Structure formats: structure tokens, C-alpha cells
Amino acid sequence: MSMTHPFDVDTTYELLDDGNVRVSCGGKSGIFTGEGIHVSGDIRQADPQVCNWVNNVPNPDTQKSVSRIAGRDDAGAKLASHLS
Amino acid sequence: MAEMFKDLDPDTMPRSPGLTYQDLLDQDTHEVPDVLRLQSPKDVGLNEFAKERYTSRDYHEKEVKNLWMKVWQFAAREEEIPEVGDHIRYDIAGTSFLIVRQENGELKAYPNACLHRGRMLKEFDGHASEIRCAFHGFAWTLDGCLKDVPARWDFPQIKDEEFSLPEIPIATWAGFIFINPDQDCEPFEPFIKDLADQFERWDLGALYVQAHVARIMPCNWKIAQEAFCEAYHVNGTHPQIMRSLGDVNSQVDVWDNCSRVITPGGTPSPLLDYELSDEDMLRAMMDIPLEAEVPTIPEGMNARGFLAAMSREGLRADAGDKVDEYCDAEIVDSIDYTQFPNFHPWGAFNKIVYRFRPNGDDHRTSIMECYQLMPFQGERPPAAPIFWLGNDEKWSSALGFLGRVFDQDVFNMPKVQMGLESTYKPGVTLSGYQESKVRWLHQKLTEWVGE
Numbered sequence: 001m002s003m004t005h006p007f008d009v010d011t012t013y014e015l016l017d018d019g020n021v022r023v024s025c026g027g028k029s030g031i032f033t034g035e036g037i038h039v040s041g042d043i044r045q046a047d048p049q050v051c052n053w054v055n056n057v058p059n060p061d062t063q064k065s066v067s068r069i070a071g072r073d074d075a076g077a078k079l080a081s082h083l084s
Numbered sequence: 085m086a087e088m089f090k091d092l093d094p095d096t097m098p099r100s101p102g103l104t105y106q107d108l109l110d111q112d113t114h115e116v117p118d119v120l121r122l123q124s125p126k127d128v129g130l131n132e133f134a135k136e137r138y139t140s141r142d143y144h145e146k147e148v149k150n151l152w153m154k155v156w157q158f159a160a161r162e163e164e165i166p167e168v169g170d171h172i173r174y175d176i177a178g179t180s181f182l183i184v185r186q187e188n189g190e191l192k193a194y195p196n197a198c199l200h201r202g203r204m205l206k207e208f209d210g211h212a213s214e215i216r217c218a219f220h221g222f223a224w225t226l227d228g229c230l231k232d233v234p235a236r237w238d239f240p241q242i243k244d245e246e247f248s249l250p251e252i253p254i255a256t257w258a259g260f261i262f263i264n265p266d267q268d269c270e271p272f273e274p275f276i277k278d279l280a281d282q283f284e285r286w287d288l289g290a291l292y293v294q295a296h297v298a299r300i301m302p303c304n305w306k307i308a309q310e311a312f313c314e315a316y317h318v319n320g321t322h323p324q325i326m327r328s329l330g331d332v333n334s335q336v337d338v339w340d341n342c343s344r345v346i347t348p349g350g351t352p353s354p355l356l357d358y359e360l361s362d363e364d365m366l367r368a369m370m371d372i373p374l375e376a377e378v379p380t381i382p383e384g385m386n387a388r389g390f391l392a393a394m395s396r397e398g399l400r401a402d403a404g405d406k407v408d409e410y411c412d413a414e415i416v417d418s419i420d421y422t423q424f425p426n427f428h429p430w431g432a433f434n435k436i437v438y439r440f441r442p443n444g445d446d447h448r449t450s451i452m453e454c455y456q457l458m459p460f461q462g463e464r465p466p467a468a469p470i471f472w473l474g475n476d477e478k479w480s481s482a483l484g485f486l487g488r489v490f491d492q493d494v495f496n497m498p499k500v501q502m503g504l505e506s507t508y509k510p511g512v513t514l515s516g517y518q519e520s521k522v523r524w525l526h527q528k529l530t531e532w533v534g535e
Contacts, residue, residue: 002374006326006356007319012374035495049492053324056488058480 001054005047013046013054021051088527089126089338097125099517102354105335105346113389114411119282119431120346120419124337128523132511134535135504137526138304143533144447150533151425152177152265156275158427158439159183159193159263161293161455162256163467164209169226172209174263178445181252181263182206184215184226191256193263194249198222200233215249224249259289260427279342279423286431291457293467294435297482298453300443300475301494303501305450306525309426309440311493311500313525315347315418316518319355321492326353327360327368328387336520341528342423343521344431349416350388362387371485392416399433403459407433422521424528433459436486448501454483454490 002014011025020039021032023046030041034055036048094106106123109116136143159174160183171184173196180196182205196204198217205215214231216223223232228249233239253264255272257280262272301308311317318331330348332355337344350369352360363378365387372378381390392412399407399415407415410432419431428438435456443449453470471482479487479494504512514523 003324004374006323006353006368009358047323049321049495050323052492052495053322053488056478056480056491058478058484058487 001057003050003054005050013050015054015057019055021046021054023051088340088531089128089524092125092127094123094125097517100332100354102333103330103351105330105333105348108330108333108348108351108388109411109413111388112411112413113392114409116411116413117285119285120411120413122282122337123335124339125517126338126520126524128338128516128520128527130514130516132513133526134511135507135509137529138307138501138504139448141447144304144442144445146533147442147447147529148177148445151529152442153179154264154266154269155425155532156253156255156262156264156269156272157425157441158260158423160261161467162191162259162261162289163293163464165191167211169211169213171206171212171215173206175444176265177442179265180204181265182215183254183261183263186226191254191261192226192228193252193254194228195252195265199247199249258283258287258429259291260429275341276423277341278339279421279429282342282344282421283429283431288429288437288457290459292460292465293455294458294465295456295468295483296453296470297473297479297487298451298470299473299477299479301450301452302448302475302498303450304447305426305440305442307497307500307504308450308452309422309428309438310522310525311497312420312428312438313422313521314345314519316515317493317496318347319353321496322489324371325368325489326356328365329353329369331355332518334518336517338520338524342421343524344419344421345521346413346420347418348388348413349418350386350391350412362390366390388412388416395433399459402461403433404461406459422525424525425532454479454486456483456486 002012005011011023014022016022019034023030023032023043025043028042030043031039032046032051033039034051036046036051038044109120160172165172165185168185168187171182174181174183181193182196183191183193186192196206198205198219200220200222203217203219205217214223214225221234225231228251230244230247233242252267253269255262257276315331315334318329319326328350330351331353334345334347350365352365362381366378369391389412392415395415396407414432419434421431422428426440430436435458437455437457439453441451443451473482479490
């Protein structure tokens with residue numbers, strides 16, 4: 001899971017295998033918890049809610065129910081090919 | 085209503101730059117229903133509301149007495165008790181009620197208390213052929229008539245006709261059961277009328293409970309509820325969706341007992357000061373990682389229309405060809421209603437129904453619930469039973485993408501409670517328009533509970 005911050009498009013948030021989030025910008029980086037707490041690295045501040053978002057990827061195998069907000073369900077990509 | 089709030093002119097009132105919600109509706113690929121063309125902005129004032137509304141025991145006790153024991157409130161879905169003898173327990177602010185399906189299919193609600201020594205009659209939801217107390221065995225028929233008193237000779241003072249379970253008012257709308265603890269309350273119909281009129285097109289009674297998830301929240305019920313009553317918080321709490329959500333372009337409408345916020349999807353936030361491509365919007369809306377490809381939007385279609393078309397196809401198996409009657413806005417936008425005080429059905433196929441209430445008699449914790457309602461073909465599927473998340477469990481573990489969004493809101497809630505306990509500022513400051521649904525709630529609370 002990775003994304004750039006909408007208010008700071010040069011900054012990338014990327015989920016690491018250990019569940020922490022790497023924040024990178026201009027050749028520097030920092031590691032943060034899913035709550036936005038700094039763990040290591042040169043970048044020492046991050047948006048906690050984006051860390052929260054990037055870190056919080058549910059396991060589809062353990063989902064208790066499926067959810068859909070218009071257009072955002074996992075079926076989206078498959079359906080896109082159907083429409084194009 | 086007229087005495088409480090003044091109408092604003094939607095054409096001249098202050099509002100965010102960028103497209104209005106009504107402008108977006110003009111671009112819809114389908115006919116837009118009248119209900120989305122309604123506009124009811126109100127001047128709800130600019131006054132602050134005291135922080136004690138969230139922190140004070142006194143205010144909570146006034147809420148219990150003047151609100152929860154007096155107001156119509158959503159208690160259960162009809163499909164949760166489909167058979168004769170099915171019963172469900174509904175608790176509010178330290179008080180318990182029992183709702184029972186009758187022989188004739190109707191519903192009755194009773195205070196959940198034995199008339200002998202007061203034990204709760206039913207502590208679990210379930211099925212029964214009679215209502216028998218587990219303490220000394222007093223029993224009533226499903227319709228509340230006294231049926232059995234063990235060792236009856238020892239209760240010469242009891243007259244059967246005076247020992248029926250007291251009934252409290254009960255009513256239904258769109259598959260939802262409402263009760264009112266006040267036996268002298270106002271009728272239900274005028275209470276629900278505004279909401280019922282607006283949902284005529286969206287029959288929530290025709291949907292089934294696909295999921296019902298609940299969690300104890302570490303904050304006052306209004307802190308939890310208000311986190312879902314405006315889109316102004318999106319830039320701080322859900323920045324990842326700003327590229328595809330017209331947060332501050334939301335339309336807010338206020339009536340007497342209900343209000344709504346409609347937030348457009350598939351359009352960028354006016355708070356972003358750069359141009360966004362349809363691909364950018366699609367990536368954000370569908371949560372596609374940077375390294376993955378975004379689906380190609382067919383020529384002549386924009387991101388909003390494309391998302392609507394995809395969602396229609398996604399819903400078709402369950403909703404049938406009715407999806408073709410729904411405009412893009414009904415498919416893509418968040419149409420979030422609140423019926424005072426705490427019932428939040430979303431319009432069209434948005435699936436969501438929230439409920440927030442105090443956790444027992446504790447004003448610093450609350451219960452948040454989310455029902456997901458889905459269309460179906462053929463026989464009605466059974467209602468999903470309630471699933472309680474643990475205090476540290478994430479909503480995403482139960483509700484996937486939607487739960488991830490909730491988890492961001494939940495991240496704020498205990499901090500808001502702690503902040504309000506700590507602040508030297510006497511009240512909370514709300515915006516005039518974007519947070520007018522929160523203002524409306526507090527104005528109604530002033531009316532019901534007092535300052």
C-alpha cells in the first residue's frame with residue numbers, strides 16, 4: 001500500500017512488511033508507526049491519519065463482512081475492464 | 085421549525101468556491117430525482133455550545149430524563165424478530181426494554197422488568213412461547229397478560245387484569261422498529277414525516293441486514309455521532325480521499341426532526357490547489373496503490389460517471405435492473421441523513437445505517453453501531469446477528485474499506501473527549517454551514533434537554 005499526500009504531493013507514504021510506514025521525500029525518509037509515532041530516520045514528522053490509513057489494510061481472508069462505498073469495492077478493477 | 089431557524093437563500097448564501105452540489109447534479113448522466121434537488125439551508129446561528137454537554141454528569145442525567153426517556157428512538161430491525169415469540173432487548177442509558185413479536189404479527193414493547201421483584205425478563209435476544217421470569221417463575225403471555233404465578237395462593241393482592249406488563253409506544257418505518265419510553269409521547273407519524281417523505285424513493289424496508297457491527301467507544305455518544313455528521317473533517321481525518329471527494333462542496337440541509345449532508349464523490353476537494361486528472365481521482369476513490377495501474381476510463385466518460393457505471397454493475401446482481409433507475413449521484417455520493425436524536429440512515433444504496441447512544445449510564449463511553457443494508461433477489465436472507473468488536477479491535481476487521489475510514493474517525497474520538505475535559509475554553513466552535521448538522525443536533529438538544 002502506498003500513496004502520496006494530497007497536501008504534499010512530493011511525500012510518499014508506503015507500508016512496510018513489519019506494519020510500519022516509510023515516509024519519503026527529497027531523498028530523505030523516516031519510519032513511523034500506524035499511529036504516526038516516529039520510529040527512526042531523518043524525517044521526524046508525518047501525518048498520523050495517513051499513517052493510519054496506509055497501515056490499516058484488512059486481511060480479506062478474515063473479513064467478517066464485505067463493504068462497498070460506491071466504486072471502491074475490490075471488484076472495481078475487474079468491472080472496469082468490462083466497461084471499457 | 086420556522087421559529088427555530090431562518091431559511092437561507094441557497095443562491096446567495098456564503099459557500100465554498102468550486103462547483104455546488106446542484107451544479108454537479110446538472111452533469112448527471114441520468115435523471116436526478118426531486119429529493120436530491122431539495123435545498124434547505126438554515127441560519128443555525130454562530131453560538132458556541134458548552135463543553136459540559138460532553139463531559140458533565142449533570143448534563144448526562146438531564147439527557148436521560150428529558151431526552152432518552154421521552155424521545156422516539158430506533159430500537160431494532162423488524163427482520164431481527166420475524167417469528168411469533170421472537171424477542172429482542174433494547175437498552176438505553178441504563179434502562180432496558182423488551183420487544184416481542186405477537187401472534188398476529190404485530191409488535192409490542194415492555195419495560196424489561198418482572199412485575200414481581202423487578203428482575204429483567206429477558207437478558208438475551210431469542211425466542212419464547214411465553215415471557216417467564218427466571219427468578220421466581222412469574223409468567224406472561226406474549227401479549228403481556230398475566231399467565232402464571234407460582235403458589236398463587238400467596239398473592240391474594242394480585243388481580244390478573246391489573247398485572248399485565250405495561251406497554252410502551254412502538255411504531256415501525258421502513259423495517260425499523262422505534263420505541264418511545266414515554267407512554268404519553270407525541271404520535272410517531274409527525275415525528276418521522278420529513279424523513280419518511282424523503283425516503284419514499286429509497287425503500288430501506290426492501291433491504292436486508294447484511295452486517296451489524298457494534299463497539300464501545302471511549303467518548304460521549306455525541307462525540308462519536310458528530311464525527312459522522314459533517315464532511316469538513318475530511319481534510320484532517322481522511323486526507324487520502326480528498327482527490328476524489330468534494331468535501332467542502334457538501335450540501336447540508338436542515339429540517340425539523342431530520343437533517344442531511346450530501347457529499348459528492350468522483351470530484352476533487354476544492355481545498356486542493358492543483359489540477360487533478362480523472363486518473364488521480366479514480367486512484368484515490370478506488371484506493372489503488374501508486375505501483376498499480378488505474379482502470380482506463382472509456383472515452384466520453386469522466387471519473388464520476390465511470391465510478392457510477394462500475395458501481396451499477398457491481399450492484400446489479402443484488403439490486404437487479406433498479407440500478408438503471410438511479411442517477412450517478414445516488415450511486416456515487418454519500419447521502420447521510422440524521423433523524424433526531426441518533427438514527428442515521430443513508431439514502432439510495434449507500435448501505436450504511438449508524439446508531440450512537442450512551443453506553444449504559446456512563447456519559448464518557450458510548451455504543452456505536454453500523455448496520456449494512458443490502459438489496460437482494462428472491463427470498464429475504466436472514467438478518468446478520470450483531471457482532472461486537474473488542475475495545476481494541478479495528479472496524480476494518482469487520483467492515484473492510486468502510487471500516488478503515490471509521491478507524492480514522494475512531495482515532496480522534498478519545499482525544500476529543502480528553503481535550504474537552506482539559507480545555508480552558510468554555511465551549512465548542514462550529515462553522516455556520518458545513519457543520520450546521522451538528523448545530524442542528526445541539527439546537528434540538530437545547531429544546532429537549534436544556535442548556
